Structures are given as structure tokens and as C-alpha cells.
Amino acid sequence: MKKIFAALALSLLPLPLVAAAPPSPVERMRDEALAGDKVAWDIVEDLTTEVGPRLAGTEAEARARQWAVKRLKALGFHNVHIEDATMATWVRGAETAEIVAPFPQRLVLTALGGSGATAADGLTADVVGFDSIDALRAAPADAVRGKIVFVGHAMQPNQDGSGYGYYGAVRRSAPAVGAQKGAVAVVIRSLGTDYHRNPHTGLTTWGGVTPIPAAALSIPDAENLQRMLKRAQRVTMHLTLTPRFLGDTPTGNVVADVPGTDPAAGMILVGGHLDSWDLGTGAIDDASGVAIVTAAAKRILDGPRPRRTIRVIWFGDEETGGAGSRAYFAAHRQDNVVFVGESDFGADRVWKFVPGFAEANKPLADRVAAALFPLGINLGRGEVEAGADLGAWVRAGAAGADLAQDGTRYFDYHHTPDDTLDKVDPARLRQNVAAWLAMLRLVADAPEPIAKLPPRPERRP
Numbered sequence: 001m002k003k004i005f006a007a008l009a010l011s012l013l014p015l016p017l018v019a020a021a022p023p024s025p026v027e028r029m030r031d032e033a034l035a036g037d038k039v040a041w042d043i044v045e046d047l048t049t050e051v052g053p054r055l056a057g058t059e060a061e062a063r064a065r066q067w068a069v070k071r072l073k074a075l076g077f078h079n080v081h082i083e084d085a086t087m088a089t090w091v092r093g094a095e096t097a098e099i100v101a102p103f104p105q106r107l108v109l110t111a112l113g114g115s116g117a118t119a120a121d122g123l124t125a126d127v128v129g130f131d132s133i134d135a136l137r138a139a140p141a142d143a144v145r146g147k148i149v150f151v152g153h154a155m156q157p158n159q160d161g162s163g164y165g166y167y168g169a170v171r172r173s174a175p176a177v178g179a180q181k182g183a184v185a186v187v188i189r190s191l192g193t194d195y196h197r198n199p200h201t202g203l204t205t206w207g208g209v210t211p212i213p214a215a216a217l218s219i220p221d222a223e224n225l226q227r228m229l230k231r232a233q234r235v236t237m238h239l240t241l242t243p244r245f246l247g248d249t250p251t252g253n254v255v256a257d258v259p260g261t262d263p264a265a266g267m268i269l270v271g272g273h274l275d276s277w278d279l280g281t282g283a284i285d286d287a288s289g290v291a292i293v294t295a296a297a298k299r300i301l302d303g304p305r306p307r308r309t310i311r312v313i314w315f316g317d318e319e320t321g322g323a324g325s326r327a328y329f330a331a332h333r334q335d336n337v338v339f340v341g342e343s344d345f346g347a348d349r350v351w352k353f354v355p356g357f358a359e360a361n362k363p364l365a366d367r368v369a370a371a372l373f374p375l376g377i378n379l380g381r382g383e384v385e386a387g388a389d390l391g392a393w394v395r396a397g398a399a400g401a402d403l404a405q406d407g408t409r410y411f412d413y414h415h416t417p418d419d420t421l422d423k424v425d426p427a428r429l430r431q432n433v434a435a436w437l438a439m440l441r442l443v444a445d446a447p448e449p450i451a452k453l454p455p456r457p458e459r460r461p
């Protein structure tokens with residue numbers, strides 16, 4: 001074996017004599033962003049400090065839009081403006097729970113977005129537990145009627161975050177399933193992967209069923225309740241949730257452009273969402289996303305003018321229904337959009353590039369992949385999603401790409417009071433900016449046309 005290594009070493013010897021090619025302009029821009037971008041960090045720090053939580057449809061989200069306009073204008077973007085939309089708005093109220101019997105103690109929970117309300121003094125009922133939404137679905141209504149339903153699950157952390165799609169049905173749908181069977185309330189194990197005593201909120205959907213009170217227990221509290229259900233024939237809970245529906249209120253998207261030189265070549269849309277859940281300050285979800293795409297676009301704004309216009313959109317109401325992205329798509333569907341991408345999976349490093357180009361544009365996809373490889377980003381394959389806010393465009397046939405962020409720790413903080421600035425790592429944030437910059441620069445300047453793909457239907461999880 002040693003001889004083989006020696007021979008290999010000899011055969012490699014001439015390599016260092018080959019002079020390295022000087023970095024291309026894209027490589028140089030990428031490496032400068034990786035080493036020194038400050039724009040993204042400043043957006044995350046300033047937005048979470050000066051505005052903080054910004055629940056969709058509320059006065060806080062409106063303040064965030066004004067903040068965004070001011071910041072995007074100060075950065076020098078063109079055509080900075082708000083596009084208004086309207087949404088049905090829900091706001092949190094009081095939220096407390098305690099076990100009345102047989103093991104009296106407080107439980108930590110939070111209402112799910114869209115939850116119905118109890119009376120001001122709460123309700124008291126026996127708890128019936130299920131290990132999964134399928135077990136709840138299979139249960140006879142008699143087992144559920146008049147009870148508080150508890151639903152557990154086995155979500156585990158993973159890099160691609162796919163557990164959220166699968167176990168997410170517990171949050172999205174279990175309350176409606178419980179309501180249809182006559183439950184008086186539904187509490188779930190938080191959709192999270194941490195063991196902090198923080199509940200994870202998030203939207204639940206009713207599909208025409210009248211909302212009942214619906215909440216998520218912190219994972220330690222959910223496991224405590226499971227132990228009680230194993231030990232006692234009867235577990236009784238007192239639950240108070242007083243959220244309110246405010247009716248229709250304003251939301252909106254904030255738009256900013258890097259103008260291109262060739263309008264006929266089509267435009268590029270990149271974005272994240274400006275709204276956040278109300279428990280934390282929305283640092284990883286999604287101040288980081290809007291900051292990453294904006295910082296990348298800003299570096300193009302400050303460099304040679306791109307061939308294609310790059311439009312940055314800070315969407316409203318991603319978390320509670322998607323009124324912002326629907327309004328944007330409806331108002332702009334005639335625009336010649338050739339490429340889209342969204343950053344909305346936290347602030348951890350990008351590990352995978354999933355290109356969604358027509359076959360004719362494989363050389364462009366290959367150039368992007370080559371520029372991303374030195375950032376530690378693998379080439380992946382699969383259907384591009386382009387996030388909740390821009391997915392409609394790829395489904396309608398625009399090319400797009402996902403820069404997949406590492407989701408291993410994302411669901412420790414997601415939709416909790418712990419989604420705060422200190423969870424964002426500046427170096428990983430810069431790696432994101434460098435990746436988006438390299439991709440945007442290459443796609444915006446591509447000399448070849450960017451082809452459309454066949455439209456495809458929306459996949460419902």
C-alpha cells in the first residue's frame with residue numbers, strides 16, 4: 001500500500017506548479033460578502049430591536065412596513081414602495097392551563113393562530129390523549145365528545161426539516177378533526193425539537209369547521225401530561241384561552257428594485273417575509289430571510305448594473321394565511337418573471353442548492369453550482385419550492401432555486417419566545433448572503449434566455 005501512496009504522491013507533485021486562476025468577478029464578490037457583509041446583520045438586529053414582534057395584520061406589522069421602506073430607501077434601492085393587501089386578523093389573549101385533578105399543577109401552553117376562545121373564566125373538562133393525528137382520526141366521536149383532546153407526535157430534528165411537513169399535520173389539522181368529533185378544545189405537543197419550557201405557536205386551519213380553543217403545550221409539559229394520562233383513569237384540565245378575531249385589517253408587501261439593463265430578458269423575484277409570530281422577535285423567522293436576500297441584492301446594486309431587474313419583496317402575512325403573497329401574485333401575474341427564490345428557513349448555513357431550471361438552462365445551473373461549491377454547498381435535486389411566498393411562481397412555470405439551510409436546530413426556536421437575535425450566528429448569516437449573491441449575480445447576468453417550465457399543481461401536505 002505504501003508504494004501506491006508514494007506513486008500517487010509523485011504523480012501529484014507537478015500540481016502546485018500550475019498557477020491558480022485569478023478569481024472571477026462573481027467569486028470575488030462572493031468572497032467579499034462571506035468575509036465582511038454587515039448589511040444582513042444590521043437588518044436583523046435593527047428590525048428585531050426597533051420593531052420586534054410583528055404579527056400579521058396588526059399595528060406592529062404596519063410599523064414594520066414603514067421601517068422596511070425607510071431602510072430599503074436608505075440602502076439606495078429603486079422603486080421602494082408598499083403594495084397593500086387585506087387579511088382576516090387574529091390576535092392572542094390570555095392563555096393559561098392547569099391540571100385540576102388528580103395531579104394539580106400549571107401547564108405551559110400557547111394558543112395556535114386561528115384558535116377559538118374559551119369563556120373568560122375558562123373551561124374545565126377531562127382530557128383524552130392520542131399519540132398521533134391518525135389515532136385521533138380513527139377514534140369514535142363518543143371517545144372525544146365533550147373532552148379536551150391531547151395529541152402527541154414524534155417529530156425529530158433533521159437537516160432538511162422534513163419532519164415539519166410530516167408532523168405539521170398535528171398542528172394544522174388536529175384541532176379541526178377534534179372539533180368535528182365534538183371536542184371542547186384541542187391541545188397538542190408543540191411542533192418542536194427542543195426541551196425548553198417554551199410552547200411553539202403556529203397556524204391551525206379549520207376548513208369551514210367552527211373554531212374551538214386550540215393550543216400547543218411546551219414539550220416538557222406535553223410529556224408530563226402523557227405520564228399523567230398513563231397513571232390516572234381520569235385527568236381533568238382547566239383551560240383559559242381568549243384570543244380574538246379582529247375581522248379584516250391591512251397587511252402589505254414592501255417592494256424594492258435593483259434595475260436591470262434589459263427589460264426584455266425578464267425579471268427576478270427574491271424574498272422573505274416581514275411578518276412574524278408574536279411570541280419572539282422573529283429574528284430567524286424571518287428577519288434573517290429578508291436580510292439575506294436584501295444584503296445580496298444590495299451588493300449587486302453597488303456593483304455593475306445587472307442585465308435582469310432583481311426585485312426584493314418583504315412579504316406580509318406569511319405566517320397567518322399568505323394574504324401578501326396571494327395579493328402580489330394576483331397583481332403581477334402578467335409580469336415576465338423568469339426566476340424566483342425565497343429565504344425562509346432560519347439563519348443557519350446553506351448546505352444544498354436545488355436548481356429548478358428547464359433542461360436548456362443546465363449550463364447556467366452548473367455555473368451556479370460551481371460558484372456555490374466553495375461555500376460548502378452541495379448540488380441537490382428535487383422539486384423547487386421557492387418558499388410559501390414565491391412558490392406560486394414556480395408552480396406557474398418560472399425557473400427558481402432553493403438554497404436549503406441547515407434545519408437541524410431550527411425547530412428548537414421556531415415560533416417560540418426564543419426566536420431572538422442571539423440565535424443568529426453572524427458568520428453563517430454571511431455565508432447565506434455570499435450564496436445568494438453568487439446565485440443572483442450569475443442568473444441576473446446570464447447571457448442566454450431563461451426558459452419557462454411546464455406549470456405544475458400545488459402539493460398539499
Ligand SMILES: [Zn+2]
Pocket residue numbers: 273285286318344345
Ligand atoms: Zn417563516
